[in-house]
Amino acid sequence: MMKLNRQSTILCAACALVLSATTLQADDPLPSWNDTKSKTRLLSFVARVTKPDSPDFVPKSDRIAVFDNDGTLWSERPVYFQALFVFDRIKTLAPDHPEWTTQEPFASVLRGDMRNALAGGEKALVEMVMATHAGMTTEEFEKIVADWISTAKHPETGRLFTEMTYQPMQDILAHLRQNGFKIFIVSGGGIEFLRVWAERVYSVPPEQVIGSSIKTRYEVRDGNPVIVRLPELNFIDDKAKKPIGIHQHIGRRPILAFGNSDGDFEMLEWTTTGKGARLGLLVHHDDATREYAYDRDSHVGRLSRGLDEAASRGWIVVSMKNDWRSIYSTTGTADTNQIPSNETGDPSVP
Amino acid sequence: MMKLNRQSTILCAACALVLSATTLQADDPLPSWNDTKSKTRLLSFVARVTKPDSPDFVPKSDRIAVFDNDGTLWSERPVYFQALFVFDRIKTLAPDHPEWTTQEPFASVLRGDMRNALAGGEKALVEMVMATHAGMTTEEFEKIVADWISTAKHPETGRLFTEMTYQPMQDILAHLRQNGFKIFIVSGGGIEFLRVWAERVYSVPPEQVIGSSIKTRYEVRDGNPVIVRLPELNFIDDKAKKPIGIHQHIGRRPILAFGNSDGDFEMLEWTTTGKGARLGLLVHHDDATREYAYDRDSHVGRLSRGLDEAASRGWIVVSMKNDWRSIYSTTGTADTNQIPSNETGDPSVP
Numbered sequence: 188m189m190k191l192n193r194q195s196t197i198l199c200a201a202c203a204l205v206l207s208a209t210t211l212q213a214d215d216p217l218p219s220w221n222d223t224k225s226k227t228r229l230l231s232f233v234a235r236v237t238k239p240d241s242p243d244f245v246p247k248s249d250r251i252a253v254f255d256n257d258g259t260l261w262s263e264r265p266v267y268f269q270a271l272f273v274f275d276r277i278k279t280l281a282p283d284h285p286e287w288t289t290q291e292p293f294a295s296v297l298r299g300d301m302r303n304a305l306a307g308g309e310k311a312l313v314e315m316v317m318a319t320h321a322g323m324t325t326e327e328f329e330k331i332v333a334d335w336i337s338t339a340k341h342p343e344t345g346r347l348f349t350e351m352t353y354q355p356m357q358d359i360l361a362h363l364r365q366n367g368f369k370i371f372i373v374s375g376g377g378i379e380f381l382r383v384w385a386e387r388v389y390s391v392p393p394e395q396v397i398g399s400s401i402k403t404r405y406e407v408r409d410g411n412p413v414i415v416r417l418p419e420l421n422f423i424d425d426k427a428k429k430p431i432g433i434h435q436h437i438g439r440r441p442i443l444a445f446g447n448s449d450g451d452f453e454m455l456e457w458t459t460t461g462k463g464a465r466l467g468l469l470v471h472h473d474d475a476t477r478e479y480a481y482d483r484d485s486h487v488g489r490l491s492r493g494l495d496e497a498a499s500r501g502w503i504v505v506s507m508k509n510d511w512r513s514i515y516s517t518t519g520t521a522d523t524n525q526i527p528s529n530e531t532g533d534p535s536v537p
Numbered sequence: 538m539m540k541l542n543r544q545s546t547i548l549c550a551a552c553a554l555v556l557s558a559t560t561l562q563a564d565d566p567l568p569s570w571n572d573t574k575s576k577t578r579l580l581s582f583v584a585r586v587t588k589p590d591s592p593d594f595v596p597k598s599d600r601i602a603v604f605d606n607d608g609t610l611w612s613e614r615p616v617y618f619q620a621l622f623v624f625d626r627i628k629t630l631a632p633d634h635p636e637w638t639t640q641e642p643f644a645s646v647l648r649g650d651m652r653n654a655l656a657g658g659e660k661a662l663v664e665m666v667m668a669t670h671a672g673m674t675t676e677e678f679e680k681i682v683a684d685w686i687s688t689a690k691h692p693e694t695g696r697l698f699t700e701m702t703y704q705p706m707q708d709i710l711a712h713l714r715q716n717g718f719k720i721f722i723v724s725g726g727g728i729e730f731l732r733v734w735a736e737r738v739y740s741v742p743p744e745q746v747i748g749s750s751i752k753t754r755y756e757v758r759d760g761n762p763v764i765v766r767l768p769e770l771n772f773i774d775d776k777a778k779k780p781i782g783i784h785q786h787i788g789r790r791p792i793l794a795f796g797n798s799d800g801d802f803e804m805l806e807w808t809t810t811g812k813g814a815r816l817g818l819l820v821h822h823d824d825a826t827r828e829y830a831y832d833r834d835s836h837v838g839r840l841s842r843g844l845d846e847a848a849s850r851g852w853i854v855v856s857m858k859n860d861w862r863s864i865y866s867t868t869g870t871a872d873t874n875q876i877p878s879n880e881t882g883d884p885s886v887p
Contacts, residue, residue, distance in 0.1 A: 191828040226851060248742060281668050325784060369744075382788045392598060393788030394719075394744075405803055414784050434675060434753060434764050436786060438732045438743030454754055457762050474590040 216362040218512070219354040221485060225468075225503050225510040229359070233465045236442065237366045243464035247367040253351075253433060254356070256381065256398075256449040258488040259470050260389060262341075262353040263517075264479045266301055266487055268348045269376045272313070272335055274301065276319035284318075293318070305486075312421065316377075321401055321418035325379065328416055333382040344452040346515070349388045354516040359445070368443070373433055374398040375425040375450055379416075397432045399424045427505035429454035447472065448488040453501060455493070467502035469493050474508040513520060562838055564790060566712040569704040569863045575792050575818075579709070582816045586792065587716045593814035597717040601791040603783060603804060604706070606724035606731065606748075608797040608819050608838040610739060611702040614689075614829045615874070616837055619726050620662070623686055624651065626669035634668075643668070655836075663770065666727075671751055671768035675729065678766055682733040696865070699738045701867055703820075704866040709795070724748040724763075725775040728738045728852055729766075747782045749774045775800045780807035797822065798838040805843070805852060817852035819843050824858040 220226040236245040257263040263283040277296045278285070287293035292311040299429065305312065341351060360370055372391050374381055378398030385391045400421040403414045424432040430453050433441065444451070444455050444458035447470040455467035469490065497504045507514065517521035570576040586595040607613040620885035627637065627646045637643035642661040655662065668677065691701060708721055722741050728748030735741045743830055750771040753764045774782040780803050783791065794801070794808035797820040805817035819840065822831050832840040847854045857864065 248736070251744075371764060378785075378788070382682050385597070394786065396788065400785065403781055405780045405807070407806070410810075411812050412780070412803070430755045430762070430764060431753055433727075435750065436744065438728070438746065453762070457755070458755070460760075 217358045219358050221510055221512050223510050225505050232360065233366050236464050245442055245463060249442065250368040251437060251439060252363050252368045252443040253371045253373045253441045253458065255446040255451045256372050256376055259445055260356050262478065265324050266305060269380050270305065273315050273319050275335060275339060277315065278334055280319065307422060318420040320377065321416045324413040324415055328379060329383050332380055335386050349384060350515060352388060352516040354513045355511045357516045371395045371397060371437060373424065373429055373454060397424060397436045425450045427453045430457035448490050449492050452492055467500065469497060469502055469504050471504050471506050473506050477514045478507055567708045569708050569861065571860055571862050573860050578853055583716050586814050593618050595792055595813060600718040601787060601789060602713050602718045602793040603721045603723045603791045605796040605801045606722050606726055607693065609795055610706050612828065613838050615714045616655060619730050620655065623665050623669050625685060625689060627665060628726050629657050630669065631684065667768040670727065670767045674763040674765055678729060682730055686734050699734060700865060702738060702866045704863045705861045707866045721745045721747060721787060723774065723779055723804060747774060747786045777803045781805035797841050799842050802842055809850060817850065819852060821849060821854050821856050823856050827864045828857055
């Protein structure tokens with residue numbers, strides 16, 4: 188076994204200290220946030236749970252942070268982006284389903300009437316998901332999603348959907364990771380839809396993505412094993428099911444939860460009522476100029492109970508308008524570091 | 538932001554190299570294995586997938602290894618240890634269930650007749666699990682398991698059950714971790730039973746434990762949220778369901794799988810038929826002196842198809858008798874480094 192001499196050992200220890208100090212002392216870990224109270228509270232929480240001499244210190248293994256996706260990490264308007272994927276799949280598959288031209292909700296999709304297609308609520312959505320997300324192997328489905336996510340454009344901004352993640356949230360993910368947090372996405376969206384691109388876009392590996400799922404079956408086809416996607420619901424990861432999904436996948440209670448709608452209420456409640464230092468945060472979509480403004484009566488991302496109870500529960504309500512210096516991340520775009528001028532909340536920022 | 542000067546940067550880079558070389562060149566990463574072909578093949582696989590210039594190199598993020606638990610990481614005789622936990626729970630709860638004195642399989646348990654209690658197969662086992670593992674909160678259940686696992690003793694060896702993990706497997710877990718693998722336990726046993734002690738005993742955190750589960754429900758009791766365990770099966774993580782459990786929790790295909798019974802067949806099949814370098818291993822219980830000898834007609838841990846197909850599939854069949862220098866790990870015992878003389882396969886080893 189190779190041995191280090193005493194001098195090398197001391198030098199290496201010194202280098203380790205310098206390197207970690209360099210990481211920790213970066214000027215501003217959240218550059219796309221304005222210097223408001225939300226930012227201060229967030230940074231203060233991370234400092235409190237990571238400083239070894241802090242009364243609120245949390246060991247690294249328990250630094251679990253959970254994030255909703257739609258409306259929290261990326262936009263969700265005019266409808267959840269996965270619904271747009273469903274619509275595109277229906278259009279692609281339509282030639283094999285002549286009955287869809289008269290059968291709802293498919294007929295509305297083919298006419299381009301999104302609102303009407305979704306008017307049937309969860310029942311209609313599940314029907315469309317089963318018709319488009321099942322019947323193929325998991326590998327085939329991954330390829331379909333990968334192709335779509337790398338080419339489909341948002342109907343209003345013209346951006347790739349992965350260019351509509353929020354830079355302030357990317358800042359938080361990076362800051363938490365630098366401070367030893369393990370980050371999980373806990374989404375009402377499809378787990379297999381998210382996993383295809385979450386690692387590239389958020390640096391969250393597949394095993395740290397939790398979401399809704401359909402059942403699958405293991406099959407050996409001519410000696411080649413495959414996992415086949417079945418048209419049967421397995422788990423809907425929303426509302427009071429989010430703590431269940433967290434418990435199933437993670438097996439311990441997070442200390443930080445970030446959401447944006449009442450679908451995230453129980454996830455924040457479960458996270459913030461545990462012992463020790465806890466933090467709950469809600470993105471409030473109040474920026475009609477740079478993104479969208481909606482909350483209480485919204486058809487997507489409704490936030491009502493969360494707004495009512497945030498103050499008494501000590502949750503931070505993050506104002507996109509006031510707290511965020513920029514909105515969309517430039518991940519995956521050509522101009523990787525430039526923030527478009529119309530997205531700069533503070534005119535003094537270049 | 539603090540900057541490193543050029544000299545410090547070079548020194549730090551050199552130190553990083555020295556430190557990693559030190560780790561990789563430890564004398565023998567598997568000291569409790571005899572120097573047989575199984576050990577050579579295992580070490581050679583790890584070297585091939587981790588050396589950057591190897592044609593079989595696998596990036597760190599894809600170095601996923603899955604391990605069965607019962608009969609692979611710890612013993613499973615005379616019956617699965619969790620069944621002994623179930624029996625102890627039935628005895629504890631019996632005063633509240635006078636009907637159990639005549640009702641099977643409970644009556645057999647109370648008479649101490651383990652074989653008869655399990656004669657009803659899965660149906661009887663599920664019935665006993667529901668009567669003993671449900672009806673409490675997850676926190677309450679964790680405490681019950683923690684108390685049991687820290688005090689209950691094996692009926693034949695008199696050891697704590699956590700003292701019946703296999704040292705050669707602990708060696709592999711450590712070696713794989715040092716080489717950037719992420720280790721998951723994929724067990725037919727209860728996920729919540731395992732998670733209570735897997736981190737302490739195997740250094741596998743709860744979020745990397747996959748197992749069978751019952752359904753749960755989120756509830757708020759007087760403002761205090763709890764997750765309640767329900768008497769309803771959620772998932773049986775065995776046979777063709779193991780690849781499904783892996784897919785649900787990990788979302789990518791492992792490159793190494795280690796099992797011991799036909800319940801692990803599909804997990805090994807799924808793992809080893811993927812593209813690139815793959816390794817499947819089976820523990821063969823052939824050591825009647827130091828542990829137990831069983832395979833084809835066993836009531837627990839039956840290994841038949843695996844033995845038939847291992848050679849043609851390139852799986853390593855590990856002989857406990859010939860390949861393992863010691864059997865039980867000393868984790869959690871007072872004599873932490875001593876291997877009892879009767880457990881030393883090679884008489885030249887002190």
